[in-house]
Amino acid sequence: MRERVTEGECELSSDLPTAQYEQRTENVVVRVAPEFLAEQSNPSDSRFIWAYTVEIVNQSEHDLTVMERFWQIADSRGQVQEVRGAGVVGETPVVRSGETFRYTSGAPLTAPSGMMRGSYTVQNTEGASFDIVVPTFLLDSPHDAHRLN
Structure with a gap:
């Protein structure tokens, strides 16, 4: 299957970190x-x-529209924020079958480390909606002192 990458309206580096x-x-x-x-x-x-940078790879038979996003952002001091909203980066992108949508966004923390997790609500061309999981990912800056147990 040939993969074509479409990008959201934001600045991107050419490669994923x-x-x-x-x-x-x-x-x-x-x-x-x-x-x-x-x-x-x-x-x-x-x-x-x-x-x-997020990539949404649609390996299904149907085109998918990203309708909503949900983020839970926690820092190492225990502060948790929840973010809900329509689409991503100001749009509700359509990720065609066999294609990838890529965008970059940002998150500020008041602590040197944290984590994020979330989900996207997508709708397929038949009108069915479902949630896709965004993996939990770590935000560990070089300013955090890591200690071994």
Whole structure:
């Protein structure tokens, strides 16, 4: 199957960063690659900025429209935020059968590390809606002291 990548309206690097997380729901694969943005972060002000690139790979027989997103963002200090909204990056993209949709977004944290997880509600061409899982991914900056037990 030939794969064509379509991209959301945002700036993207040509390659995914090295750390990748992957989750399959039915015939849809979601890959996430987080990247710490040191140049936009300021640890002395408790400002830690992350970009994450998401790929939604549609291996199903039907085109899928991303209708909604849900994110749960937790930092290492126990602060949890939930984000719900229509589509992704300001649009409700159609991911055609056999194609991949890629976009990059960002998340600010007030702690040096955290994690994100979520889901997308998609609708297929027959009108059926279902949720696809976004894998839990870590946001570990170089400013966090990791301790072994």
